[in-house]
Amino acid sequence: MTTLRVALLHLRVGVMNDLQYRVNFALQVLQSILAVGVGLIVFQLVFSHTTDLNGWTHSELLAILGVQAVMAGVVHAVIQPNMMRLSEEVQDGKLDHALTKPVDAQMLISVRQVQLWQAVDIPIGAVIIGFALARLGGNVGVLDALAFAAALAFGAVLLYCFWLVLATGSFWVVRMWFLPELFEGIFQTGRFPVGIYPDWLRFGITFLVPIAFAITVPAEAVTSRLEWQTLLFAALFTVAAFVFSRWFWRFGLRHYTGASA
């Protein structure tokens, strides 16, 4: 209970901090719209040459683009800033400050940094999903909606676990400046259904980097193509990934020998 309260308090402070810089909001909106615009143009080009891509229509791909934007917002606003801060603090030996606090250290290192304006991708993504659904015309049932919400939650947790494992790597590999670029590159694969990729790559972006669970599965849910077995598997995989990443974090922590006072 205290843990939860501390976490919420940290997030609130982070949000208030960013609220001071309002111009950044406008700039971020512009950048997000440009990114989404490129995605839309790519689809336009793709569908000027074909009617479906691996069984997905134009409107269904829009739903994927929307989910990818939502997830990008979550990662960039909360997950990535915290994990990069963790990595930097391990490098500078400053992590002691977090470890000496009387709350769970994993919780603390996960909520200290918020980049609020990056979250504009979430409403932008939601609008695209809404637009895609309107074009699809079909009704999204209550079950589909619930499955969609669950799949999104599993996806977000999986991306968090993935980042935590990477950032924990800082305890052994000191220079991790490449993480955002590496992740960004791979994350872009999520703009298309994982089914189009060759087997080895599909395996990689399903189990090594959980792009398939984070983006394709929610998009399947919202376009009524999801099978319940997939969702069940996503749930089990999420639990396993969470347990593993927590264990790995603690394992890494044992290798930490602060460098500063």
Add this chain to the structure above:
Amino acid sequence: MSGMPSAPALGQVGRLRSLADFYVTTMRTEIQTQFQYRAATYMYLLGMVAEPVIYLVVWSTIADSAGGEVNGLTAGDFAAYYIVWTLVRTMNIVFTPYGWEWRIRNGELSGQLLRPLHPIHYDVAQFAGGKIPWLFYYLPIAVVLTLVFEPTFDVRPAEIVVFAVAIWGAYLIRTFNQTALGLVCFWTTRVGALFSLYIVLELLLSGRLVPLTLMPDWVQTVAWFLPFRWTFYFPIETLVGDLTNAELLAGLGMQLFWTLVGIGLFSLVWRFAIRRYTAVGN
């Protein structure tokens, strides 16, 4: 004359020689630095390779489902295009406007201005040096991509020669364009939005996103008159396409033209920008 230990003012030849010496030394240092951080650099490159792989997979899927080709391009052609793309991309990585933003905001530039050479020389030499190790890193990636995606190549010796020159042309054009953009940081320290706009234009008009022949005709026409096309599509096409010797030479000419325009633009902006610089810190 005789008896003087060394002339304080170097002649034109001497200045050029010491500049060349400076370039060689800076490049050599950078080569060694880059080779030192192999793992980190490789990870960075892997992130970068995702971009062409996505485009490649999407367009080969379309080519296959559309009976083998899109606008005359087969899956093998797309593979060749994006594998060469990766090399061109590796070679035309330059110091970004974000680098300028950081450099100016932290007052890092003060120290660099005190040196006897213009800071641009450091950037050009340093990133040029970085290309050599990156070429080594590229090779295994190219081998893997070739094995997986089976490109179709038909290359003449003249095309290889032009390609070897054209990738440096692409490097210089991008360097001066992005540096000119980076100088905007003398007025505002938030260059991100402007840079994003530049990248979007580049994606659409350079052949970075798709081979330009897949674009509507008017886009292709517009692209011909802008610098972007000469930094991606032209170098890639020298190897992948079927350009005549005249077209190859014309392309190099356009690269030279845009490099000179870039240098001109950069020098002009620099003259105004540097007056505005007030150091913070350092």
